[in-house]
Amino acid sequence: MEQKPPFQNPLQKLQDRGTKMDQSSGSCMSKQAEEQKRLQISQYQLRKQLQMLRNMRGEQTSCVSLYIPERKKLYEVVNYLQQEESGAASIKNTQNRKSVQSALSMLRERLKNFNLHKKYPKGMIFFCADSLDSKRLLIEILDPPKAVQSFRYSCNTIFYLDDLEYMLKDQPTYGFVVADGHGYLIATVCGFDIQILQSKQEDLPNKHNKGGQSSLRFSRLCDAARERLVKNIADAMRRCYANENGTQTNLSGIVLCGMSDIKDKVQKELQQLCPCIENKIVASYDVSYSGQAGLKQALQMSTEMLKLDQLFQEMNLLSDFFANFSLETSKVVYGGELTVRALEEGNVKKLILCQDSELQRVTVYNSKTQEETIQYLMPSQVKALQDSISKTSDQEANNKKNQLQVYSQQNINEWIVENISSFSQDLEIVFVSDKTQQGVQFSKSFQGVGAYLKYSLDYSSLHAQEKENDQLEQEYCYDDEEGFI
Known part of the structure; x- marks a missing residue:
């Protein structure tokens, strides 16, 4: 006689299914938390390495930087380094020649330990120096934050770090300008990285004076000082934000803050001096302070509009x-x-x-x-x-x-x-x-x-x-x- 399966309450089935779903969702959440923790630690270590490399100086041209994209085959890179090592024999300075050849040889031998036919999804980055503070240095980044776009080899007194710094900028960069009668401040904000590019104090004369000169002449002096300040601010923005030709800027937007009349005049001056910067102005705020205090107030006012998520979350x-x-x-x-x-x-x-x-x-x-x-x-x-x-x-x-x-x-x-x-x-x-x-x-x-x-x-x-x-x-x-x- 065929036995019937034991009776199971449908509610119990739903509860068991819910328990399994909770366990699976919990495991997914734990994996996400673990991945987020690993990402935070790797970015912290990478920023520390970047800060260390930025402060290093080699003897003459002994600092070798190597960026290898995913499409570049490693055996081609090894052959390229071997050619560079042979070409370094023509360096006249004996100590510099030995340092460069030793660094290239050390880097070439390190690459041979990898699978020369394997492709790395994001590429690889290497920094190598033989006689850096009487020490040998080899730093390898096998999992960069972003994919390496192009092959680059550099041999100089300092390491080439522009591409690596660009990879760490995972958010758009905005420019902030605080200008009033007490001077101006020019800065950039990328995530929680705030860099003050230029800050200068220039006190404008008051609108009233005790006497000694005519009111019209005193008014002309005040207007001339104000126009001079406006031109200085516009010229400083062009030098800090635009390229050498003044035709292009890498900023996602510019926030202009300070006194209303000075802001308007600066914007009009930029229309003639550097239109590419004037087109990037996305907001204008009146702030009560100047300098860094005004910058902090401007950040609080523009955080939601510019969606500076990382800074806002912090x-x-x-x-x-x-x-x-x-x-x-x-x-x-x-x-x-x-x-x-x-x-x-x-x-x-x-x-x-x-x-x-x-x-x-x-x-x-x-x-x-x-x-x-x-x-x-x-x-x-x-x-x-x-x-x-x-x-x-x-x-x-x-x-x-x-x-x-x-x-x-x-x-x-x-x-x-x-x-x-x-x-x-x-x-x-x-x-x-x-x-x-x-x-x-x-x-x-x-x-x-x-x-x-x-x-x-x-x-x-x-x-x-x-x-x-x-x-x-x-x-x-x-x-x-x-x-x-």
Whole structure:
């Protein structure tokens, strides 16, 4: 007799199906979070490498830059480098000739380790130098943020970084001009990267004077000074925003801010001086301040219109972080020591790091007790600690020198990136800049490190209580020779 399958409630089937869908959606969300975290870390490391390469200078022409697009075959690149190495034999300077040949040989041998017939979707980028600060350098970027468009080889005193910098600009670039009677400021904004290209103070004369000259003559002097300022602003915009011929600009738009009469005259002056810039003016605002304060006000007024998503998200994120901190909700934590503790306990939902944070993770070793203590200090505090350890003015300082020494020192961002695998898998990382008002406040007042917690916990009170307990233990500690102290 055929047995019937056991009865299953249809509602239970729907619940099981919903559970499976939740699990699949959860796995998709975790994959997206993991990919976003990997992207944030790779971009941070790439920006650090770019900053390091920008500050490097080689001896004569020993810095080799190589951009390889996807369509370029690697064995062709190896043959090209071999020809360049042979051509470098004609360099008259012996030291420079050896440096260039050694760098090209090192780069050629490195390329031979790759599959010469394999295609890399985004291409590859290499930077190589043989005698850079008496060291050999080879940096390879196998997964650039954007595809390499054309093959480029450069051998110079500095590395060629224009293409790499362009790849990191994932958002359109806008120009911001703040002009009033106290001077002008010209800047560009790309994402959260704000660069001030030129800033100058020029105070216009007041409209009224005590006397000594006729009112008509004084009025003519004021008008002449105003026209001179307008021409200076228009000429500075042409030099900062347009090419050498003044016929083309790479900006997506220009925002003109400041006093209404000066803005209108600048725009009319640009119609004759540089029409390509005048056509790019997309907005005009009246701001109450001049200089950098006026620029910050202009950014807040134009964020939604220009859709500066990255900058807008950063400002909102930090504003919400400050609001949670002021309300003492125990949902956020800041500072190196408390944030790292929350990370190690797996209680961090979103980690916020300042890109240019100078906070150092310092390991201090006590040779007497053979214990290591971790401190999170700014560079000035690290120097003060080293000076206090190295003092030999009195006997107490000498004893301290024999007991304590700075064992290791590392930037907090680099330490977190290196140990990211040991933290929670669903951790979200956000790197912010110090280009905005909120970013400056976060960097200076919160050490450039903070986090949103998964579960509310007052780490500050907990840390203070633990410190108090440690002090009590030290007061009633026991010594083997002398007994209780």
